[in-house]
Amino acid sequence: MSSRVGNYHHYSGVLHVHTTESDGTKTLEEVVAIGRQVGLDFIMFTDHMNLTNRDRGKEGMYGNLLAVVGYEHNDLDDNNHYLIFDSPGVYPKDAAVSDYVRVAAADNALGIIAHPDEIRDRMGKYPPYPWTDWSVDGYQGIELWNQMSEWMEKLTPSNKLLMAFSPRKSMVGPTERVLRLWDEISLRRKCAGIASVDAHAFPIKVGPLTVEIFPYKVHFRSLRTYIVLREPMAQDFETARAQLYTAIRECRLYLANLRWGDAAEFQFIAERGGEIITAGERFNSHEGVTLKVSLPAQAEIRMIHNGRTVREALTDHLIYRVVNPGLYRVEAWKGSRGWIFSNHIRVGV
Numbered sequence: 509m510s511s512r513v514g515n516y517h518h519y520s521g522v523l524h525v526h527t528t529e530s531d532g533t534k535t536l537e538e539v540v541a542i543g544r545q546v547g548l549d550f551i552m553f554t555d556h557m558n559l560t561n562r563d564r565g566k567e568g569m570y571g572n573l574l575a576v577v578g579y580e581h582n583d584l585d586d587n588n589h590y591l592i593f594d595s596p597g598v599y600p601k602d603a604a605v606s607d608y609v610r611v612a613a614a615d616n617a618l619g620i621i622a623h624p625d626e627i628r629d630r631m632g633k634y635p636p637y638p639w640t641d642w643s644v645d646g647y648q649g650i651e652l653w654n655q656m657s658e659w660m661e662k663l664t665p666s667n668k669l670l671m672a673f674s675p676r677k678s679m680v681g682p683t684e685r686v687l688r689l690w691d692e693i694s695l696r697r698k699c700a701g702i703a704s705v706d707a708h709a710f711p712i713k714v715g716p717l718t719v720e721i722f723p724y725k726v727h728f729r730s731l732r733t734y735i736v737l738r739e740p741m742a743q744d745f746e747t748a749r750a751q752l753y754t755a756i757r758e759c760r761l762y763l764a765n766l767r768w769g770d771a772a773e774f775q776f777i778a779e780r781g782g783e784i785i786t787a788g789e790r791f792n793s794h795e796g797v798t799l800k801v802s803l804p805a806q807a808e809i810r811m812i813h814n815g816r817t818v819r820e821a822l823t824d825h826l827i828y829r830v831v832n833p834g835l836y837r838v839e840a841w842k843g844s845r846g847w848i849f850s851n852h853i854r855v856g857v
């Protein structure tokens with residue numbers, strides 16, 4: 509459900525959703541219906557190596573829900589999974605990662621690195637699919653938090669039963685290593701930090717039982733990516749889709765685990781002489797800049813400057829006077845559980 513916060517309009521959605529066109533278990537229409545029930549503003553579908561849903565004209569506005577269709581590209585070793593939106597078509601299956609990232613950028617498509625740092629070796633049947641080639645450039649974003657990856661990473665043969673029945677309990681937040689990597693990349697250039705559900709709702713065997721892990725509805729009530737717009741989202745599909753893609757490219761984003769509370773009212777802004785900007789935007793000087801964070805409920809707020817925590821407080825409201833130029837972002841934690849993560853505001857850099 510959209511909300512208006514100050515001069516901005518916030519919209520929440522989910523990225524990285526599979527349907528029956530690859531290894532998901534519901535059709536696009538069925539998934540959209542679930543999304544509407546739980547108040548999503550947008551869904552970004554990404555089946556493996558096909559754009560069938562888009563080719564069949566299924567992108568569009570479904571009531572107030574915007575459904576867009578990209579796809580998930582992988583290389584011949586099944587690594588380097590890349591979410592691609594707005595490309596003219598599906599790139600060749602035998603392309604190397606450097607090729608599909610480069611060609612997508614040349615086509616002005618929107619490319620997001622999926623589950624960049626999957627590491628798991630405890631479950632032989634479910635190997636990791638990490639990003640292996642960091643020499644490539646031309647991507648627009650990176651998954652900071654992939655719900656399915658996080659779940660799989662914590663899975664061991666002995667906790668499988670518990671984790672299958674309460675899948676959201678295991679969620680903590682983006683890993684330190686991926687946050688560090690993202691901060692480093694962002695110091696060089698813009699890079700959107702997004703949350704992905706990676707929804708399939710596939711069944712797994714737990715002893716004699718078959719359990720559906722993360723039904724779509726559970727995913728949609730967990731990890732969301734919010735876009736922050738200056739204008740309301742258009743009712744017209746083409747315009748709304750362009751607004752969504754532009755917000756991601758510009759990093760006007762934050763992400764949240766709704767398990768710990770709704771995040772529609774979250775606000776992170778910078779103020780300077782009456783002018784206000786938000787994540788993804790920039791002031792060309794740091795003189796006289798104040799950062800303001802406001803949360804819907806009390807949590808541990810961390811103000812991060814160029815990857816380092818410079819202020820920490822248990823509150824629902826934080827004001828921080830900028831001393832040094834650089835990149836600022838905030839994290840909100842409920843105890844040991846990550847709740848809200850903003851993208852960067854650039855100040856004097």
Ligand SMILES: [Zn+2]
Binds near residue numbers: 580589622623637
């Ligand atoms: Zn993948």
Ligand SMILES: [Zn+2]
Binds near residue numbers: 524526580706
């Ligand atoms: Zn996937």
